Amino acid sequence: MNRPLAIRRATEQDVPVLLDFIRELAEYERLTHLLAITEQQLAQELFGANSRVEALLAHCDGEPAAFAVYFHNFSTFLGRRGLYLEDLFVRPPFRRRGYGRAMLVELARIAHERACGRFEWTVLDWNKPAIDFYRSLGADLLEDWRICRLTGAALEQLAESATPRPDLARPADAEEE
Numbered sequence: 001m002n003r004p005l006a007i008r009r010a011t012e013q014d015v016p017v018l019l020d021f022i023r024e025l026a027e028y029e030r031l032t033h034l035l036a037i038t039e040q041q042l043a044q045e046l047f048g049a050n051s052r053v054e055a056l057l058a059h060c061d062g063e064p065a066a067f068a069v070y071f072h073n074f075s076t077f078l079g080r081r082g083l084y085l086e087d088l089f090v091r092p093p094f095r096r097r098g099y100g101r102a103m104l105v106e107l108a109r110i111a112h113e114r115a116c117g118r119f120e121w122t123v124l125d126w127n128k129p130a131i132d133f134y135r136s137l138g139a140d141l142l143e144d145w146r147i148c149r150l151t152g153a154a155l156e157q158l159a160e161s162a163t164p165r166p167d168l169a170r171p172a173d174a175e176e177e
Helices: 012-028 039-047 099-113 128-136 152-159 171-176
Strands: 005-009 053-060 063-075 080-090 119-121
Touching (some): 005 099, 012 039, 012 080, 053 099
Antiparallel strands (some): 063 080
């Protein structure tokens, strides 16, 4: 029999545990070489004054079992915001108990309560168990879409490649004049 899972919103006191989950996820996804986040950065992004990111933490018998990090995006086609799941990770000893599904159900509830038009996430193409699981929930895999990403030097180079036109000044820039 599965033990009950207690899911709650993460608090600032959970930052060390969340960072442990992020490290474990990076190991699972074979991406530890990309891991650069610190506790201070995570605390600022999740709980700082300008935070736009949220996290859930799930416990089983008082032990951290799963986490999720999510934020809002916007669909211009739907004219509504959506919920984007950045990361979901269930620790190996807690898998195959329905906890991943429970986390997704909680996130779907949040999206529904906030009148989101969609709930989206990505999955690595080699993660067949996750792909099959997501399909079993009714999720569509958008095979025609590809993720585009700029980081590091490429992001900096593009950002510095052109001088902004004065007629595209942001409202904050206009107020300073």
